[in-house]
Structure formats: structure tokens, C-alpha cells
Amino acid sequence: MRGEIKSLTGLRIVAAVWVVLFHFRPLLRDAMPGFRDALAPVLNCGAQGVDLFFMLSGFVLTWNYLDRMGESWSTRATLHFLWLRLARVWPVYLVTLHLAALWVIFTLHVGHVPWQDFSGFNAISYVRQVLLVQLWFQPFFDGSSWDGPAWSISAEWLAYLLFGVLVLVIFRLANATRARSLLWLAVAASLPPVVLLLVTGQFYTPWSWLPRIVMQFTAGALVAAAVSRLRPSDRGRRAAGYASLLLIAAVVGLLYLFDAHPLHGVTDTAGLVDVLFVPLVMTLAIGTGSLPAALSVRPLVFGGQVSFCVYMVHELVHTAWIWTAEQFQLDLLGSDGKWIVLGLLAIIFALSSALYLIVEEPARRWMRRMVGDGRRRAEPEAEVHPSSGKLQSIDGAHEGRVTPRSARAG
Template structure:
């Protein structure tokens, strides 16, 4: 039976990638980067202290990426026949690393074409790109295992994607167990949010980010129950749920600022609700399946990887701190660059990763990790640096599932 495809999640991924681009354009402005205070009534106040902040909520968009990754990567291992773990690991690592390495080549080229030099009046974020290009820094950027540099700063989030990908069997096991033990799923969800809160309070990055993927795995394991709960909702109820989700996603503009140890778990919970909306809300699904949504969604990983060197180069060449200018010129350039990158790098890497996975997996199926009762057939901070402010991929029980690109 052909796998069911939830194309709206591709569109959602594309929206999140565009939000990250807008965020980085905003970071070129000292007032939005936090270099100077924001005066009430100033345009920056409207951008930062009202719900308009949702349009450039970059960190929260990365949380959404993490929840989506947890959902998508877990699904194939919760159905029979399960993919081979021997094929999964090389396929996944090739899928991640080849585009990352190519994006670093692009970043190095732009680094030399448009030298990054600190200048008075520029934001700290733009000036932070005035850094020497060293072998040690490049090795860390290429490996994604410890810390990353400002050469292509969104790569910080790919570090956590790699760690999650390596730890996927643990997540799958917990998700499968949550289907066997009554009420374990909500307990695990609260525990994961609690770990994120603990990570924020102790400044422990892995505790902040790795639990976010876990919410996606739980949603994958319980998508049928969630679907039964949400599918019959009326339009007004979906509207209310989306308002609540967005309020949770972005708390920085609320009258009383919320501490990170509370705000971040709330944002992750809101991101999970947004994913639910794009799974089950007819209106959200239609928006996610618009042709333009699908086009940008398929290229969202490429856009995420190449946009930042483009925007920084533009800010350096124009010597401007005006985010409207950088966004107005930079967004079309970044989208064009992502289209070229997708055609020349990401799509071929995707095909090659599948070939590598088949070569190692041999078409075999895993017989471990998921307890039999749970396997009923079913359809982007670098160490030593401040916590990053920017990044950077449910069906009837009788059908296999494909959600967007399986390797994302």
C-alpha cells in the first residue's frame, strides 16, 4: 500500500525557514539585536514587543524544526516492517552532512569575496562574523559534534539534529513503551518539558534541546489518539487552539516577560500544537499544501543552510543596518540561492543517501527496539559562546506513513 503523505508538514517547515531568514535580517539592526534599548512607540517596539514578533521568532522556529524531526524520523520505526538500523544510520548521516559541507563551501567563498570586517554602528551579530578562518574552526563546523563558528551560524542547530539522529533508538523505545503503559505518554511529555526547563536554568544546552525531539516522537506514537481528539473540532475551536499555540510559542512580547526556564518549554509545547494543527486542521492543511508553501518547503533545508552567508554578505557590501533593506534584497537572493543549492546539492545528496542506506541495509528490517505490541502496522549553542539566538526537517492504523521527506 502506498505510504500516506502529509504534505502540509513540508509547507510548515518552509514557513519556519522563512521566519529564520526574517530573524537574521532583523539581527542586522542594533536595536533588534539588543545592542540598544527599545523605546515604546518606535518601529522596533512594534516589531519586538507585539505579536508581530512571531514573524521573526527565529529560535522558536528552530524548536519547531526539532519537534518535526522527532515526528518524522520516529514514524517508520513504529510500523511493521521496520527499516533496518544498519541502513538508517549511513542514510541519515549522509543526508545531513553532505549539504552541510556544501553550505560551508559556499560560506567560505562568500567570506573571501566579501570580507567580514567590524564597523562602528553595526550590530554585534554582524560584527561577530569578523573572525579568522582557522583549521580548528572549520573542523568543528564540518563535524558538528562540539561547537560551531560564526562562519555559518545556523549550523549550531544541526549539531542537535546529529545527536538526535544518533540517539533515535532510545527515542523510539520510549515512544513505543508509551503506547503500552497507560498514561505514560502525558507523564513523559511533562518530563521532557521539565528537562528543557532544567536545562535553561542550569545553562545545559543538551538538556534544553534534546527533549524537544522527544515531543515529536511522542506525537508520532500517539498520532491516532490525538487525531481522534482533534479531527471533529469546529473552525472556531481550531482558531482558538491556534491562538493558544502561538501565545505559547512566543512569550517575549507579553506585558510581563517570562523567564527562559518557563518560556522555552511553553514555546516547545506551542510548537507541538502547531504541528497538530498542520496534521488535522482542514484550514491549516490547505495553507500548508498551497503550491508556494510546498515549493519553499521542499527547499527549506537548503534555505536554512545558505541564507545566512547571503544576508551577512549583503549587510557588509551595503554597509546598512536597515533590516527592511536587507530583507527586501536578501530574501529573494536567499530563495534563489536555495533553489540552486537544492538542485545542485540537496536533491542529489538526498538520492545518494537513499542509495547508501539501501547498500548498508540490504533491504533488511529491524527486529529490535520496538516492543511487538507497539508495532501494529500504521499508515537552529556553540560551546563557549552565548546561547544561540538563531538557527539554523498521523495516519490510519492500516496504512504506512510518509511525512514530507523521510530523511528530514
């Protein structure tokens, strides 16, 4: 029986915070230089949190839709799936898009420091933004979206459009291939961005966003297919939990190692840690123990639920502070700087929680009801509790219900 894997939900807020702190590095450098320098190898590669998001997205969608959409093509089911995906991301996306536009208008008429570049704010760009296709027309994601992080949502929308075909392939692979082989295929699928990095020496190259979204999303889908076929014992689940902890340590250790000893000719060596995301997601999905349990606690699960809002809001808060600092000649030096940065982070999480409760969830339910998929009171869904293997009730899995399917051990 499929259901929410809470440790992966908790992992989402970790990825979101990683991205937030990546963008906040200049502020941390001024306000908390010791903290920033100590964590520099981790903070400097926070962009890899987006790749982790892509992989988690592929996993979650395949985990929930493999049986419903994988057996045979259905135009109706595919369109229904796409509408439900819009219901998940579009409301918050549209709100932050228009907040970004309002912010530009505000800076045009208030103060003496207008915001940086307005050339991308035009009618054609607006239509592309609303339709989630703005990234598809340019090789670099910088400047593609009015709300900076929204480029990845445009990339995700491409993955959603491809999912109807991808799930057909994954379904057949899952029924013809052992779980071990599916995991190796997932590793192979995650490698093209890494190979491109080794060839070019940079992670950010023309059209590099395309293999990132397509291959990491596919890798996550293959991991989900593999996990659906695994039937680990309690001992195996404990071993997976220990392995997930070791993998986190390996990711952090490699980031420090690559920072101290970068590969010759490769400027973004830290991007190589992406190859560890496949085993990390797999071990967290099936594992028990300290790390899966820690990521499954209620505050982190709620953080994972609001992580999309955190991701979409944080750069608006960041740029608002930059403009305010320039306008009033403020700085973050001294003890007050720490409190300002902590206050900005608190504002991000407060706004994100409000956006989740006031916009994301109500709008999602409303859009689901439009296609007859809104339930006045959602029936409890079932989750396989890792420590016992028993079905336990959870409140509202995110992507809907799927039918049980026999899982064959790989």
C-alpha cells in the same frame, strides 16, 4: 499506512521564516520600522522556531521508522538509518560550510572591512565542522559553526545517533501505553527547557542546547507514537483542525502578553510557548479544516521541502549584506530600504530552491543508491488523506517506506 503529512511539511517553512525574520530584525528595524514594531513580540522570539524544528524532526523520524527499527535492535538497520540521515542533511551542509569559508577568504582579500572574527577558522575546527560535532565541545552555540545556523544540525546529528536506542523505548511505550498517556509523556518531555528557563531566567545558558535538542526531539517522537495509535473519526479530525487554529492563536497571543507583561526575573518569557508545540504538532498531524488545508497547499509544501536550504542559506545572505553595507556605507533608510530587504529575502528563497533542486535532492538520491536504497523511479507511497481516511498516492515521501502496523485507539 505511513506517509508524508503535508500540513507538517508546510509547518516547516513557517518555522524557517520565523527564524529568518528573527535574524533580519535589525534590517527590518531600519527598512520597515512600523512592520517590525507591530510584530516585535513574534519576531523577537523567532529562535523558538528551532525548537519547533527539533520536535518536527523527532516526529517525522519516528513516524517513518518506528516499525522498522523499534521492535529489536539491529546494528545494520541503525547504520543504514544514519547514512540516510547524512544523505538528507550532509550535502547542503557541506556546501554552505564551504561557502562560509570562501566568504571569509573573500573578505580577507577584498575591500577594507574584513569579516569579524577568524579565530575559529582552523584545521581542528574544520574537521569538527565536517563531522558535524563542532557543537559538542562548547557550552554555547554562538560561534560554534562557520555557518551560524549549522549549530542546530550538529545538535540534530547527536539526536540521530541516539535515535536507534530511543526508538526501541518509544516502540515499547507505544505498545504498552494509551495514546492519551503518550501525549502527556510528550508534554512532560518538552518541559525541561521551560523549567530551566524559569529557574535561570534565561533561555540561552551554558549547555542549554542539550536539553533543547534531546527533550524536544523526544517529545516529537512521543507525539508520533501517540498519533500512530489514534483512529479519530471525521468529527474528531475536524475538531483537531479547529484546535490547531486556536493553538496558533494562543501562541501568538501569549507572545504579545509576555511581551507586555514579562514574568518577574525571566528575561526570555516568550520561550514558555514551547509547551504548546506538542498539541500543535499533534492536532496538525490528524486535523482537517482551514489551517491543515492551508499548510498543505503545494507552494507551502514545496516551501517545507526547501526549508532546510532556507535555514542554511539565510545567514550567509544576511552577513553578506552586512559586510557590503559596511564596505560601501549603505543603509536601509527610506523607501529603497524596503525593496532591498524584500530583495534579500527573494535571493534567499531563490538560492534555497536552486540548492534543493541542484544539490540536496540529486545528492540524496546518489547517497541512497550507494547503500542500495536508491530507486530509479520511486513507487508511489501512500498517505492517509485526513478528510477521507482513504489511501492516496503522493510523490516521494521524504524518509522512505515503512510497513503498515495496526493502530489501536487510545
